[in-house]
Amino acid sequence: MAGTPRKPHAIMIPYPYQGHINPFVSLAMKLAAQGFTITFVNTQSVHCRISRAQKWIDGSDIFAGARDSGLDIRYATVSDGFPLGFDRSLNHDQFVEGLIHVFSAHVDELVANLADSDPPVTCLIADTFYVWASAIAEKHNLVSVSFWTEPALVLSLYYHLDLLKENGHFGSQEKRQDIIDYIPGVGTIKPTDLTSYLQADEIWTVVHRVIYRAFEDVKKADIIICNTVRELEYNTLAALHRKQPTYAIGPIVSDFTNQTVATSLWSETDCTPWLNEKPNGSVLYVSFGSHAHTTSKEDIWEIAHGLALSGVNFVWVVRPDIVNSNDAKFLPVGFENSIKGRGLIVRWCSQMKVMSHPAIGGFMSHCGWNSVLESIWCKVPLICFPLFTDQFTNRKLVVNDWKIGINLCDRPSITREEVKDKVKYLMSGQTSEELRNTIKKVSSTMKNALMSSGSSEENFHLFIENVKAQMNKKDGLAFEVRGEPLNHVWAPPAVNLREQTI
Template sequence: MGDERISKHDLILVASPFQGHMTPMLQLGSILHSKGFSITITHTKLNSPLPSNHPHFNFLPLFDNFSSIDASANFTNFVQLLNDNCRMQLQQLLTQKIQQNDHQITIIHDNIMYFAQEVATNLNVRSIVFRSCSASYMPAFLALPKLHQQAHLPVQDTMLHKLVPDLYPLRYKDLPFNNTSTEVLKEMLTLSNHITNPSAIIWNTMDFLENASLTNLQHHYHIPIFAIGPLNEMAQCPSTSFLEEDTYCISWLDKQAPRSVVYVSLGSLATMDEKDLAETAWGLASSKQPFLWVVRPGSVKGSDWIEFLPDGFLEEIEGRGLVLKWAPQKQVLAHSSVGGFWSHCGWNSTLESISQGVPMICRPFFGDQYVNSRYLSYVWQVGLELECLERQVIVSTIRRLLVDDEGEETRKRANALKEKAKYSLCKGGSSFNSLSNLVEFILANSTCS
C-alpha cells in the first residue's frame, strides 16, 4: 500500500450526538488517521467534541437547532429532525470541499445520521455505515417487523421468558424495544428503512465474539462487513466524554483490596426513580463489598444529583463506598481492585469490560442492551443477570460475583475473552486483518462509477 494513495483520500466521518455513538466514531477516526488518512469529523453543535482534544482532525460543525437531548422525548422525532436539519448543510459544505481540491472522498456515517447517505449519493461518492451496536443486536432488530405482524410485540407478560423462534438464545424479554408502545415501535422500524444502499458496514466487534451473527448479517446485506473491534483498545485518543471525569476515584481504588470493588455505572442516558435508587443504595451497602457508584446529575428523575439518596446511606458506607458524578471508565476497569462491573450493558461498556477481563452484573434499560445482557450472561457467561432491583437480590448477585466460587469461574471466562480480544488485534488476528481490508476497500471504492 503506497502512502501517496492514502494522502489523496479524505474521510468524512459523520458523528451522532449520543455519547455511546460519538466515542467509537472518534476512536475510529483516530485509527484511520494512524493509517495516513485525512480525517474530518462532521458533528452537530449539540454535544460537539472538543477539537483541542483531537488536533489531528478537521472539524465540520452542523447547526442542528437543538440545545439538549431529552431522554423522555420522542426519540424517532428527534432523529428525524436532526437528519432534516443537517442534510443540506453537509451537502453544501462537501460540495465546496470537492471543488477546492482533487482528493477522493469517502463518507463514513453513524447509522443514526442516515442523511449522509443521501448526500453521498447526490455527490457521487461512496458511503460506509458505522454501527456502534453489537452485531448480535441486528438480527433481533431485523426480526421486529415480523414479530409485530404476528402480534408478539409489545411483549405480553406470559411470553417474557419464552425463547423467540429463529433468534436463539434470545427470549422475548431480550428483544430490543420489548416494552415500547406499538406506535413507537412502528416509528423505529420506519427509521431503520432510511439506510438502503451503503457500500459496506463497519462494526465495532470481534469475529471470535460474534461470528454467527456476523455471518448471518453478511448473508442479509450482501455487502462487505468489517469487524474491527474493540476500537477502545485499538485507538490512541484522549477522553471523549461529554461529562467531566472525576479522577479522584483512582487514588481511592488504590487503597482497596485486589478484585474487591464493584463498579456501578449505568451509562449516559438511563434514568431511575427514587424507589430504584433506594434499593440500589441499600443493596450496595448491605453487600459489605467496597463499591464505586456513578450517579449522573439528573439520572434520578427530578434530582440535581444525590439529594434523593436515602437518609443514613452516606454515613453507612463511609470509607467503603464512593459516589461520584462520572468516572474515567477505561482507567477504572483496568484497575486491579475492580472485581466486577454492574452495567447497563451498552456496547461500549461491554467491550471495555471484556477488554479488561472484568466480569459483569447485567441490568439493561433499553435498545440493544437487552440483547447484550443475554449474550453476556448466557452465551459468553462472563456476566450475571440482575433480575430485579430489590436490595436482597442485589446483595446476592454482588456476592455471587465477588465472593462465591461462581464468581471465580466467571472471572476465568472473562480473562479468557480478554486474551482472545488482545490476540484479535495482533498481526494475523481477525480485527487486524479486517482493518487492513477496510483500508484497501476505501482506496479501491472511493468514488462511484
C-alpha cells in the same frame, strides 16, 4: 491526474451521544494511522459540552494533539438545528425529530462546502441510526459506510424487522411470547431478550420511526462496519455479510490508541488515589451509562441499600439526571455517611481508567455495548441491570451466550436483598471463579482479534480495500479486493463457535 486512484478522505459523523462518539473517535484515529484523511464532525452542542467538561475557553480542536503526531484529522462542527441552550435531554423526542428532519440539511451543506478540500472527500462514514446517510452519500458521489456501534445481534434483529412483524413477535396484537428461531444467523432468542423498542406496545414513537427508516437506509450502504468481534458473533455476522459487505472490526474501545482525545461530555473525577488504597479485586464499579434516564428513584434506593448491606467497597457513578424525575435528592438520607471509607460516589469518571485498575473486581452495569466491551477488555465480570434499548439483548450475550456475568433481576423492580446477594456473589473470588476464568478466555479472544493476524485486523484492512475499490468504481476505474471481485462473500470456515468463543 485522471485515472489515478485518489487518497481516501472520509467524513465521519457520530450520533450525538457519548456511547457513539467514543468509538467514532477511536476509529478515526485508526483510519488516519492507515493514511486516511479524516474530517470528524461533531454537533456544535456536543463540542460545547466537551469544551465545558475540559474547561477550555478557546474552543479547542479535540484532534489538535493527533495532528501534532502526524495524523491528518480535521475537525468540524455543525448545528443540529437547535439553539445551544436547548435542553436535548429534557426534550428528547423533539430533539430526535430534529435529527430526522433538520440535521441532514446542515450535514448536506457541510459536505458541499468540503467539495473543494484537498484531498477531495471520497467517503461518508455515518452512524447507522442516521436515516439520511445513503442519500447524502449518493448526492455527493461518496462511498457510503454505515458504522454500527452495537453488537451484530442487535443489528440483525433490526435488519430483519420484517420477519419479526410477519411472525407476530413485533407490531402485532398477538404479540407472541414463544422462542424466535427464524432470524438468519441468530439461532434462538426469547422475546424478553429483544431490545426494549422491539418489546414495546407503542410502536410509533419517534425512536421507532428512526429505527424503521435507519434500517431501510442501512441496506443502501456500500459497506457496514461493526464494533464487534467475528469469533464472538460468528454466525450472525456471516449471515449479514451474505446480504451486503459487513466487517467486524472491534473491539473499538477507548484505549485503542495511546493518543488522548477529549470526548467526555462531563467533567471527570480521578478515582485513582482512592482505588490505590484498596486491595486488588475488592472494589465493585457501578455505572449505568451516559444516557440512563429510565431509572426510578425506588430502584436507586434499593441499589444504594443493597450496596450498603453488602459490605463491599464500591465506586458508583451517579449523574444528576440518572432518575426519571426532577428530584435532585434521590439517594437515601444518610447513605453517603454510612458508606464513608468504602464507597466513593462520583458524577463521572474515565471508565477505562477505573476498570483497568487492579482494585476493580466487578462491574454492575446497564449493559451498554461500550461498557460490555470494556469490561471484557479489562477482564471484569458483570452484574447486569439493563434499562432500555439494546441493553436487554446485550445482557443475553453476557449472561447466556458468553457466561461472563450474572443477571441482577428478572422482575420489573429490584430489592435491596437481591442487590446485596448478587454483589456478594460476584465479589467473592471463590464463588465467582468460573465467571472470572471465562471472561479471561473471552478477553483473550477479543485481544487476539486485534493482533496483526487477527480477524478484526484482517477485516479492518479488507474494509479499507473495499472503500478504495468503491472509490475507484465511482471514478470509473477497475477495482478488485485482494484479487477477488468486490461481490466476493466472506465464507467462514467450519468451526465450533462455543470452543472458539471461550
